[in-house]
Amino acid sequence: MAHTFSLIDPIKRSLIIHILILELVILSFFTLSAYAKVDNLSKLLGVEESKAHLYEAKGPDWTCLDGSATIPYEAINDDFCDCTDGSDEPGTSACPNSKFYCRNVGHISSFISSSRVNDGVCEPECCDGSDEYDGKIKCPNTCKETNAEYTKKLKELEKLRTQGIRIRKEYIEKGRKIKTKNAAELNRLEIELRAAKIRVKEREVALKKIEDSKPDTEQLAPKGNRERMKKLHERIIALKGDINKLHEQIDTLLSILKDMKNNHNQNYHDMAVKTAIKAYDEFLEEYNKDMETEDGDEVEENYEDNYDDIPDKEKPQIEEPSEPSYQERFLEMLWEIKDGVLELFGLQDHKSKRYHSSSSSRDTPKELSDARDAFEEAEQEQKDIENHIDEVKSKLSQDYGLEYEFAALDNECFSYDSGEYTYSLCMFGSATQKSNKDHSSTDLGNFAKWIGAESSNDPRYYTRMLYEDGARCWNGPARSVKLYLECGADNQILSVSEPEKCEYHMRMISPAVCLDHNNDHNNHNTEHKHDEL
C-alpha cells in the first residue's frame, strides 16, 4: 500500500498543464511472436505488370503518377506515403488509397486494398500469400488448389448457367406466345364487346317498345311467392341467431381481453401486449357506442312487422366506412338479403321499379318477360366480356421482365420449409407463411413491383421483387417480402430470413434471370462472377 501511495505526488505534478507530455502505452496480450522488419522492398512490389515500366529507375528522383510530388526513387515502397494518389506505395499499407496487386500465378490476379497488406490475415483474394510478408503470419501459396476449385466451380456454374440461359430462352419464347395469345384474345374480346353492346342496345329498344305498348297495372307482389318469402324470412331469423351467437363470442373475447388488460404483468414490457390493450380500449369505446344504438329485439319486431312496408326513399345512402365493424358487415349482409327479397318482388331498385308494375303482375305477357330476359342476358354478357378484357389487359400490362421471360412463371408457386414454417410464394401473386405446427397461415403480401434497380433498363432491375401489404404485425408494419433472384437451372427458394421484424427476405434461383454474357452489355454479371470467387 505504501508503495502505491507514493504515486500521489507525481499525479499532482501531471496537472502542470503547460508541459507537452504524452504517455503512450502499447500493451498487448496477443501472441508475442517477434517479426522481422522488412527493409528495402522491391520497388515493384504490389505493382501490376502493365504498370511496371512506370516504376523503373530513371534517375535519382521519381515523380508520383499523378504528378503531385517528386520524391527520391528510394522512397518508393519505403512504407511512408508521399504521393497524394498513393502511387509511391504500391506494395505497403502506408497509403490509404493505394491498391496492392497480387500476382496469383496459376490463378487470376487481383487487387486488394492497401489496408489488407500485412494485417495478419491471409486474404483469400491473394492465394499466393504475397499480401503478408512482414513475418507476422505465414500465408501459404494456395493458388494451385484455389484455381482447381475455382475452375471446377466455374464449370459447374457455367453448366447451370448454360442450362438456365436455355430455359430462359424457352421462357422468352413462351412469354412471347402468351403475349401474342393475350393480344389476340384482347382483340377478339373487343370485337365481341362491340357486338354485345349492339345487342344490348337492340334488346333495350325492343323491350321499351313492348313496355310502352302495355298499360300500367297493379303493383302488388305475387301471392304465389309468399312461400319463398317465408323461407327467406326464416333465413333472416337464422342469421339473426348467428348474430346473437357472434355477439356471445365477442363477449367472451372481450372478457378474455379484459382479463388480459387487468391482470397482465405490466413489468414484462411486452410491446405486443401493450399494443393489444391499446387497440382493445379503442375498440371497446367504439363498440360500446355502437351497442348503445342497437337493440336486438327491435330487429325482430321491426323486421317482422315492417319488412315489406319500407318506403324506398328511406333507403339510406350507405357510404362504405373505411373499416366496417363486424356489426356493420352483418348489417350489410342483412341489407343484401333484404335487397334480394325486395328485388325478387320488384319492390325495389330503381331499375326494376321502372317496370316492376308489369313484372310483378301475374298476367305479364310472356312476350314482355322474354324481352326482359333477353335484355338482361345481353347486359350480363357485356359485363362478362368487360371483365375478361380487364383481366387480359392487366396481364398485358404486367411487367414480365426484359424479354417477357417471367410471363412463363406467372402464378407458379414455390415453397420452402424452414423447419418452423413453410413459406410459399406465387410469382406475381401472393406470399404466405404457414406454421408447420398448427398450419395457421399468415399473409406476407402480394406482388407490388420490381425493385432490383432504379431503372428498368438496368438488367438488375428484374432480379428483385417486392411483395407487400401482408398481414400487419403487432406493433409493427404490414408484412412484406423481398425476393432476391439469382441464376439457376431451375426455380427454387434457397432461403428465407426475417432480418427485421415482419420484413422477409427470400433468396431464389430461377433460369429467368440467367442472362447470356455474350449479349450482355452491362458488366454487372462479370462483376458478379468475381464475387463468387
Add this chain to the structure above:
Amino acid sequence: MKFLFGNLKFSKASVQTKFYLFFLLYFIVSALVVTAVKRQDFKTCEQSSFCKRNRAYADRLTANHSLISHYSVIQDSIIIKDGIISGDLINSENNLIFIFELHLLEIGAARVRINEKNPLKPRYDKAKDWALIQDPSYTLEYTLISSKPDVTSLSFGKERKQAVSIYHSPFRVEFLVNDVPIITLNDRGFLNIEHLRKQVAPGLVDQSNGENDKIIDDENDLDKGLWKETFNGKEDSKPNGPESIGLDISFPGFSHVYGIPEHASSLSLKETRGGDDSYSDPYRLYNLDVFEYEVDNPMALYGSIPFMMAHRKGASAAVLWLNAAETWIDITKNKEDKHRLSSLLGFGKLTPTSTSAHWISESGVIDVFAFLGPTTSDIFYQYGLLTGFTALPQSFAIAYHQCRWNYLNQEDVAEVDENFDKYDIPYDVIWLDIEHTDGKKYFTWDTVKFPTPEKMQNNIGIKGRKMVTIVDPHIKIDDNYYIYKEAKDLDLFVKEPDGRVYDGCYVNTGSSSWVDFTNPSAQEWLIKKFAFDQYKGSTEYLFTWNDMNEPSVFNGPEITMPKDLIHHGGWEHRNLHNIYGIAYHSATSKGLINRSNPPRRPFVLSRAFFAGSQRYGAIWTGDNFAKWDHLAIATPMLLTIGISGLPFSGADVGGFFGNPDTELLVRWYQAGAFQPFFRAHAHIDTKRREPWLFGDPYTGYIRDIIRERYALLPLWYTLFHEASTTGMPIIRPMFTVYPEDEETYAMDDQFFVGNSLLVKPIVNEGQTSTEVYFPGNEIYYDYFTHKKVHGSGKVQIEAPINKIPVFLRGGSIVPKRQRIRRSSAAMRTDPFTLLIALNKYVNDGETYDYEKGHFIHLQFKFSKRKLFSKPLSLLNNDENLYAQSISSVRVERIIVLGLDLKPKHIYADCIDGSKIKRELQFGLPTTNSANVVIIKGTDLLITE
C-alpha cells in the same frame, strides 16, 4: 327496420368520430411518449416508508431550530489507538448506545463507521467485501491536537495538513484540509439509526432493549410500513421491522456536488428539497430495470455508486456511503447556511454556499469514507486505491462494437461481418443477444440458427475480431437444462422467506430462479461454467455480456426481487440488493480469466453496477431511446459514472428503443466515437440500422467517425492505462481539467478525452453550429482541420452534419495510427503518428516512475523545440516479450501544429548518440491555420 338506418347513419358518423378519436389518441400518445416510463411501477420517497420516516425526521429538526441531533459522544469513551479513534454514542431520545469508529487511512482518506453497540442481531456489513479491494490500512501519521471534553481533534497525513475534529455533543465530525472544513458529518443533525427491535402489538409500548420508545400507533402515517409494507399489490413482509440509517454529510463552501450514479440527470447534482430547478424526490440508488427511462429525473436506474464528490476553487472532497441497500439522497444547497449546527453553535465561519446531502439507507451500518483531495485527481486516486482501478481491457474492447437484438443466425453474422469489410468500416466485436440461445437458456445455442458456433467465431476471429454472447442471471426452471440442474443440486438459488427456492418470472423464459451470487459456492460454480469444455460452443474469441443483473424480475416489486428473499448467510435481499449485479459481474469476469491458461484479460459488459465494478469490466447506460434528449443525456451520465471510479462506460449508439432518423444516428455515432465504450445496439422491433444501410453521404459520415475512433485507439489505450493506474476518468468533466475555472463547474455538454481533446457532441436536431467554451489561456486547434481556434471563452463553432466539434488542446501530444484497418488487432504493428499541438508556453516536465512490466510505456516530451522520448518501461529487457514482439514498430510521422517558424532541419537523436538527419514534409501553412509541419520518420523505432 328503422334502427338499421339509424345505426348506419351512426356508423357514418362514427367514421368521423373515429377520425377525431384518432387525432385525439395521436396527441395523447405523443404526449405519453414523453413520459413513457411507468412511474407508477417505481416507488417515490413517500411510498418507501423508511425514506419517508427519515425525511420527516429531518423536517422535524429543520423546522425547529432549537432541535439538535439526538446523538452525542459519551463522556470519556473516546479511545485513540493505531489510527483508530473510537467511542460510544448515546441517542438521547431512547438512550440506546451506539459505537463509532473513525479510521485514518493510508490512502489519504478517513472512514467513519457507526453501528449499534448491542444490536438484537448483527446488522448487514458485507457491502465492503464487494466494493473494496481489501480493508484499507490505517496510517500512523497523525498527531492529537486537542482532547477537550467537547471536541477531539487530530491532524494526519505526512505533512499533517489534514485534520479531523469530533465534536461530542451533539455528535459531529468535521474534516479539514489546511484548516478549512471541507466535509462535515451530522452537521444538520439528521443522524438516525433505527435500532433492531422486536415487534409489539399496535398500541403497546415498544420496550425492546429497555428503552423508552414512543407508542406504536398504527394510525400514525409514519408508523405504517414499519413491519410490513405493500407496493402495487406486492407485500414486503419485513420480519426485522425498521432498521434504516440516515446521516447528513455537508460540504461547507461547496456549491457543486457530483456523482451518485446512475441517474439520467445533470453532472452537477440538483437540489431535491426546494430551490430553483429542483427535484421533488431524492436521488435514489436502487438497481432497477426501468423501461424507457425518462431524462432529467432522479429515479433509480440500473446501477448504483454511492460516491459523491464536491468541488470548488482550491478544494475537492468526496465521500463514499458504503451501503448496498436501497438508498435515497436528498440534496440541499444552503446560501444562508442557517441550519448548520456550527453556525447555530457559533463554530466556524459562514460560507457563501454549502451543499448538504442527506443519505438514507434501508438497512446496514453507517460506513462512510471521506476523501480529502485536495485535487480531483487525488480523489480519483484515493478512491481507486480503495475500490480498485479499472481493469485494463483488451484492445478490442475499446474499439467499435456492433450489436443488435438479434443477429438471426450464422449467415446473418457472416453477412454483417462481410459488409463491414465491403464498406471499409472497421469493427472489432459482433454481439449476440438472447435469441442465440436454445429457449433463453444461457450457455446454450439455438442449434438451428447457430449449428456451428465455433466455426462462426473462428471465421471472425481470424480477422482479428471477437464475438460477445449474452449470459443473464435468470435461470429457466427446467430439469433438462444442465445449468438449472446443477445450481439446484448445489442449492445455489435465492430462497423465499419460508426456504423454498424463489420462482420468479422473466418474460422470455417464463419461470426462472436466480442463483445467489453472494454465496461463495455460487461464485465458484459460475466461474467454472465459462470453461471452454463447460460452455459448449465457446472459443477464445467469445466474450460475455451480463444483462438483467439488477436483478430484473418481471413479476417482482419494482421489476426486481422481493426484499424479503433470503441470501447466503440468511441475509435478506434488502440488505444487499445493490451488490447483486457486481457479484454476478465479478464471477463472470473471473470465469473468463480462468478459462485460459495463462489467464487472459476478460471482457464483460454489465448493466448493473456498484462501487468496485470497474475491476470487472465495462457498463452501459441500459435501454435508452432513439431520441435526441437521450443522446444529450448520455454525456452527463457517462461523465458522472466516470468520475465515480467507473470510467469504462458507454450508451447504446442509436438508442435501443425506436428508430433513429439518419441525422440522429450520425450524431450519435459522432458522440459515441468519443465515449469510452462504443457500441451500437437496437431493439428487436426496430429497423435494421447497420452503418451501410443509409447510403451516402450518411454511411460515409458514420464510416469516417468510426475510422477516426480507430485512428485514436493509441490515445484511448493510453488513457485506459492511466485510468488503470491512477483512477483518472477517461472522459473528463471540464472542471477536472480546469479546476479553477468556475464557468466549467456545471458544464456537462462538453468534455475532455484525457487532457488533450475537447469534445462537444451535437445533440439537437438540425443544429449546424454550437457554442463551445474554450477555457484557459491556451491555444486550441480544430482536431480535423488543424486550424487554430480564434478567441477563447465561448466561441461559436460550425458543426455541419459531417462534423463533431473536437479540438486539440495546445500543449498536448496525441498518439495516433493513421492506417485504418478492419480491426484493432490488424493494426497492432502499424506505425504511430504523433500529433503535437504547441502552446505558447513550453516548459520542462517531470517524469513518472512506474511499475515495470511487459508493455511499452513511453513518455514523449516536447520542449525547447525538441521531442524527447523516454521509456517508462524497460525496453531492452529480455524479459519484455511484448517489446520484442513489436520491436520494429515505429513512429512514421510527427505532425507539429503551431510552430511559428519553419524548421530547416529536423534531427533524430538515437540512443547510440548518432545524429540522423530527417526529411521534412511541410504542411501548407495558411494565414488561418496553425503552422503545420509533418515530419516523416521512416525508421524511428518505437523501442529506440
